[in-house]
């Protein structure tokens with residue numbers, strides 16, 4: 001009798017608690033590697049659909065692909081918009097405003113002049129930057145009745161928000177297939193769905209901006225995006241000076257804000273992505289002011305002078321071998 005009870009218990013353990021099967025799909029989209037991991041019986045078909053969605057978003061939202069919806073819109077100086085372009089405009093424009101223009105989706109021609117959005121990487125002339133800056137400015141974008149008008153001489157760029165938006169949309173798609181647990185890494189921007197299959201929180205590493213092979217620490221998260229903007233992610237060097245891809249809309253040049261990276265943790269991937277860029281431009285003081293004033297997200301800032309600052313809800317744990325000093329901000 002005892003033996004049978006033991007066998008039954010073992011069977012229960014084996015069937016009831018069998019770990020959900022892990023499925024992965026890796027591919028290239030949006031100029032980076034997408035690594036999607038999902039668990040459970042619905043994962044294979046959900047991941048197929050996720051790849052198709054990623055390709056669709058890439059074909060719509062790329063500012064540099066001449067076949068894309070956004071490219072055509074920029075060429076035409078605007079026009080009717082629907083689906084993802086419309087949703088992105090509706091998400092992005094209020095963030096341009098609330099960040100005081102630190103996040104600005106009209107910097108495409110500047111980004112191109114620096115060679116960060118196609119073309120050759122170079123330091124543009126001061127006069128060229130000044131001219132392109134005059135054309136740019138999110139306040140000049142008119143968006144009414146699903147029609148956008150792009151300021152003359154400027155172009156729209158969703159580069160600072162599109163990957164976060166994609167993470168959000170893929171996560172929603174996986175959930176609609178019945179997937180309860182997934183981890184999406186879109187070129188280092190992470191979106192997690194649910195918890196890990198064993199019921200614990202996901203641990204998302206935050207790269208050490210001085211040495212990407214290491215992590216500065218990690219955050220524990222569920223149903224959230226963990227998105228990082230950093231000077232280290234894309235840059236070139238000329239005459240010993242490093243120029244990176246996050247532009248200060250006030251100067252038209254790479255932002256020099258005293259930060260090496262900004263990580264945002266938020267439920268909404270598009271918001272997290274836009275804010276990671278904006279807070280990077282703002283610098284430590286304004287970034288933390290923005291967090292205190294607006295809330296709805298947590299953040300981890302890594303400064304040029306070797307500090308890691310994490311807001312009190314960020315669930316951040318510094319790496320044991322980290323060279324940074326660490327403090328929590330309330």
Ligand code: AMP
Nearest residue numbers: 102103104105159160229245246247277
């Ligand atoms: P991220 O890696 O999310 O910070 O986005 C950086 C990309 O967004 C750049 O490669 C540009 O395409 C674009 N970008 C650069 N500076 C800004 C800015 N201040 N506001 C919005 N987009 C920007």
Ligand code: MG
Nearest residue numbers: 160273274277
């Ligand atoms: Mg961003």
